Every structure is written in C-alpha cells, then in structure tokens.
Amino acid sequence: MAPGGGMRWATRTGPHVDRTACAWLIRYFIDSQADFVFVDDPDDVPEDATPFDMRGVELSHHDGDCTFETILRRYNLDDPVLWAIGRIIHQADLEDDRFDAPEASGLDALMRGLSMVRPDQEVLDLSAPLYDGLYEYLKRSAVTGRDPA
Amino acid sequence: MPPSDWVLLSYRVPREPSTPRIALWRKLRDLGVAKLGDGLVALPEDARTREQFEWIADEVEQAGGEASIWIGRPGSRKLERALVETMREEIGTEYRDLIALATEAEAAPSKRALGKLRRRLRKVKRRDYFPPPERERAEVAVEALAAAWHRVAA
Numbered sequence: 614m615a616p617g618g619g620m621r622w623a624t625r626t627g628p629h630v631d632r633t634a635c636a637w638l639i640r641y642f643i644d645s646q647a648d649f650v651f652v653d654d655p656d657d658v659p660e661d662a663t664p665f666d667m668r669g670v671e672l673s674h675h676d677g678d679c680t681f682e683t684i685l686r687r688y689n690l691d692d693p694v695l696w697a698i699g700r701i702i703h704q705a706d707l708e709d710d711r712f713d714a715p716e717a718s719g720l721d722a723l724m725r726g727l728s729m730v731r732p733d734q735e736v737l738d739l740s741a742p743l744y745d746g747l748y749e750y751l752k753r754s755a756v757t758g759r760d761p762a
Numbered sequence: 763m764p765p766s767d768w769v770l771l772s773y774r775v776p777r778e779p780s781t782p783r784i785a786l787w788r789k790l791r792d793l794g795v796a797k798l799g800d801g802l803v804a805l806p807e808d809a810r811t812r813e814q815f816e817w818i819a820d821e822v823e824q825a826g827g828e829a830s831i832w833i834g835r836p837g838s839r840k841l842e843r844a845l846v847e848t849m850r851e852e853i854g855t856e857y858r859d860l861i862a863l864a865t866e867a868e869a870a871p872s873k874r875a876l877g878k879l880r881r882r883l884r885k886v887k888r889r890d891y892f893p894p895p896e897r898e899r900a901e902v903a904v905e906a907l908a909a910a911w912h913r914v915a916a
Binding site for chain 1: 809816817819820821823888
C-alpha cells in the first residue's frame with residue numbers, strides 16, 4: 614500500500630500516542646520499509662534519518678497541530694479516515710478540546726502504559742494492529758453513518 | 763531526602779502581538795506551573811512535563827521570542843518545601859471551588875452539570891503534582907453529584 618522508501622526515521626524514546634500513531638502512519642502510508650530509531654537527544658538523530666515529533670524539526674507540532682496532523686498535511690494524505698484518527702490523536706496528545714474525541718483518553722492511557730512495560734521498538738509493533746483496527750472501525754462508521762457493531 | 767529534579771522553562775516573548783502571549787499564559791496556567799520569577803517557571807521533572815515545556819518553547823520561538831529548558835534542583839530542602847507548599851495551596855483553591863460547585867449542583871442534579879464538573883476535575887487533577895487533602899474531598903463531592911443525578915434519572 615505504501616510507496617517504496619526504506620528510509621530511516623528518528624524520534625524520541627518512550628513513544629506515546631502521537632509517536633506510535635505517526636510510526637504506524639509512516640509505515641502504512643508513506644514508507645512500507647521504514648526503519649525507526651529512538652534517541653534521547655536531538656543531537657543523536659542519525660544524519661540519514663528523518664526526525665519526527667521532536668523540537669525544532671519539520672515533522673512536529675505546528676500551528677496547533679500535533680505531529681500526526683502535520684505529517685498528514687506535509688504528505689498530502691487526504692483520506693478522511695486518517696483525519697478522523699488525527700482528531701483522536703490531537704485530543705489525546707494536546708488535550709485542548711479542539712475536537713470531540715471520547716476515544717482519546719483511553720488510547721492515551723493504553724499507549725502510556727504500553728511504553729512502561731515494553732521496549733520502544735516493540736511498542737510500535739504492538740500498537741500498529743490497534744491503529745489498523747481503529748482505521749477499520751472509523752472507516753465502517755463513516756460508511757454506515759453509525760457506530761459499527 | 764535531597765531536593766528532586768525540576769524542569770525549568772525560561773522564556774521571553776515580544777509584548778506585541780498579544781495573542782501568542784495570552785495563549786502562552788493560558789498554557790502555563792493549564793499546566794499548573796510554579797512561577798519562580800519573571801519569565802521563569804518550573805514543574806517537577808518527568809517525561810511529560812519536559813515534553814510539555816519543549817512544545818511551549820517551540821511556540822515561544824515561533825512567536826519571535828526566546829526560550830530555553832533547564833533541569834535543576836532547589837538549593838535547599840526548605841526552598842523545595844516552600845515551592846511545593848505554594849503549589850499545593852493554589853491547587854487546593856481549585857478543589858475547594860469544585861467542591862462548592864458540586865455541592866450547589868446537588869440541589870438540582872443534571873447530566874450537564876455532572877459532565878462539566880467531571881471534566882473540570884480531570885483537568886485540575888492533571889495539573890496537581892502534590893495532591894492536597896482537598897483532592898479526595900473534591901472527588902467525593904463530584905461522585906456524590908453523580909449518585910444524586912442517577913437517583914433523579916432512575
């Protein structure tokens with residue numbers, strides 16, 4: 614589904630909701646061969662890697678958007694289901710009540726908890742199927758116009 | 763016990779335009795920061811507080827200001843106690859307001875009032891780093907309102 618790639622992507626250690634969702638988005642919609650590295654300090658980002666969700670980089674929080682939304686914009690991903698996920702990630706990450714997304718606080722708790730008991734790389738592997746499921750769920754609810762059973 | 767680590771945000775924003783200034787002020791208030799001085803605020807250090815300060819620092823710079831983040835410890839336990847006491851005092855006021863509102867709403871319980879108070883309680887708890895005794899009382903008061911509403915709705 615995602616066009617080629619095989620690039621390296623770097624983000625901060627201890628990925629929570631925004632970073633896990635971004636990694637999923639990158640792997641499934643931008644770079645199916647994406648390789649993720651985790652760093653403690655922005656200076657440790659490898660030269661050949663694209664950093665995301667870190668201070669002062671392009672793929673990060675911008676103009677009130679969370680990183681997930683920034684990536685959607687930068688890569689012109691206009692799938693409305695991805696934007697629906699973006700609203701949930703926005704509320705979970707920023708808690709600014711910009712969107713009504715009751716799923717947000719549950720998702721945030723799950724991702725925070727997961728990053729406490731599993732190493733970073735594994736957190737991405739374990740959270741990806743959850744975002745697959747969320748995508749499918751929101752797609753069905755968009756099609757039928759109600760909460761899918 | 764030695765004083766613990768705090769994350770400090772030092773910032774300076776242009777006086778004009780005022781919109782980013784106000785947005786910044788709101789964000790710092792929502793985070794429940796301790797004000798150490800002009801353009802210097804602090805929070806107990808952890809991954810979340812550090813991240814929040816990082817985003818704020820980014821926004822300050824985007825607004826044409828200057829910001830830097832530091833990790834530091836109060837010079838004495840006495841200073842840390844005073845800092846904690848001030849923060850506990852301030853958050854305690856917010857819990858007392860909530861208790862008053864919840865008690866008042868119990869006279870005519872509504873789902874709307876309950877939702878509003880629960881959201882507000884959640885927000886206050888999020889910026890409560892050193893829970894005062896009022897916290898539990900506020901939780902009890904809001905849940906009492908929930909019970910009252912369920913009795914009316916049943």
